[in-house]
Amino acid sequence: GAGVSQTPSNKVTEKGKYVELRCDPISGHTALYWYRQSLGQGPEFLIYFQGTGAADDSGLPNDRFFAVRPEGSVSTLKIQRTERGDSAVYLCASSLTGAGGSYNEQFFGPGTRLTVL
């Protein structure tokens, strides 16, 4: 079956511009996660959705970053007034459910490489 897909694969933008990054999770997965991976670093958590609602947005660095998942499937990460420091690979992952204490494997997409000039 299809895995997690992310579009675009690469995005180049200019400082100050607005960008949207899209994530299509595996069908039926209710939990969706966004991570940011700077060059040479491990991924860092940004936000986690359970269904349509953000269950944990503690990783969003500031109010320029916002994410939505209006129908509980596709999610969009939105970055306003981009800065050069936002350049990174943005990874999305989904899992069957995030509810409860047990673990369900997170399946990752290939990421979107964002470059802010």
Place this chain on the structure above:
Amino acid sequence: AQTVTQSQPEMSVQEAETVTLSCTYDTSESDYYLFWYKQPPSRQMILVIRQEAYKQQNATENRFSVNFQKAAKSFSLKISDSQLGDAAMYFCAYTQGAQKLVFGQGTRLTINP
């Protein structure tokens, strides 16, 4: 806050040999999960192996095994019979179930033919 530390930025091994990647973590919780992920140049994070903290037995997956030392908060990955396809970045990660993954800084593994 939980932290994960990988102290080896780079490792190399001869093809067919064995290599061990190190990971330590810090948590005050008793119930959690630990993982090793592989990230090739394609950027896709691939789960290699996982360990539940309540299990005393070390996890194994074919050529991959872990040495989980709960008291020492250590979680190393052993790759036996290394193959060229094993070359990648390897990340150690921690979670408490239905929560975010906390990743280490990564170890770049090179396989020498």
